[in-house]
Amino acid sequence: MFARRAATFAPRFTRFASSSAAPRAATRFGVAAGSLAVAGGVAAAPIQAAAPPAAPVKTAAGTKGGIERTFIAIKPDGVQRGLVAEVINRFERKGYKLVGIKAIVPSKELAEEHYGDLKARPFYKGLVNYMTSGRAPVIAMVWEGPDVIRQGRRIIGATNPLDAEPGSIRGDYTISVGRNAIHGSDSFESATIEIGLWFKPTEVFDWKFTHEEWIISAN
């Protein structure tokens, strides 16, 4: 997922990332401090000005390394199999927050864009057809919380259900890679793009758990 997104993501990503000035500033300060030490004849270690802390990277996927958001989709086979409540339950029980959800039969364009990096694969056409058939909708969701992108992939399990650990969704409920029930973003960059692809900003909600301190407080 990430590889197929990387090329298109890079230009968009720089709009969000405001930390690129930090390394340049650090280099500039480092050189200046070193020169001063030599000029004054002082046998001291060059003074390095502390680089200003990098601004956190914030996108539609939340704050990288902080409270993140991920795109999770229950595919038509997962919906047909009655796994919607099970999937939601697993993310909710873990402590993650549902900030967006809708049933949607994706257009061919949306499915092709979503799976764009798999274009050359023999199963690509069948994959797009199955996602867009309308024989069941896709349940598209955005989940929020610490490390939710990586943890979401663990909850889902390996792409090929025969490699997925028991206890994961794919490990427990599926046996075919072509009908593996669910999708989850595989990186912050993918999550940024996929949330933007499937959801309008107004369809994703900022809300607070009233019991948040019982889920994410650190002592």
Ligand SMILES: Nc1ncnc2c1ncn2[C@@H]1O[C@H](COP(=O)(O)OP(=O)(O)OP(=O)(O)O)[C@@H](O)[C@H]1O
């Ligand atoms: N060999 C295959 N045969 C049939 N379908 C496949 C095969 N490999 C992958 N797929 C389908 O393409 C989807 C996307 O594959 P990808 O390699 O991006 O894995 P993934 O990121 O784990 O899956 P997803 O994007 O659905 O979460 C898989 O989930 C699966 O439905």
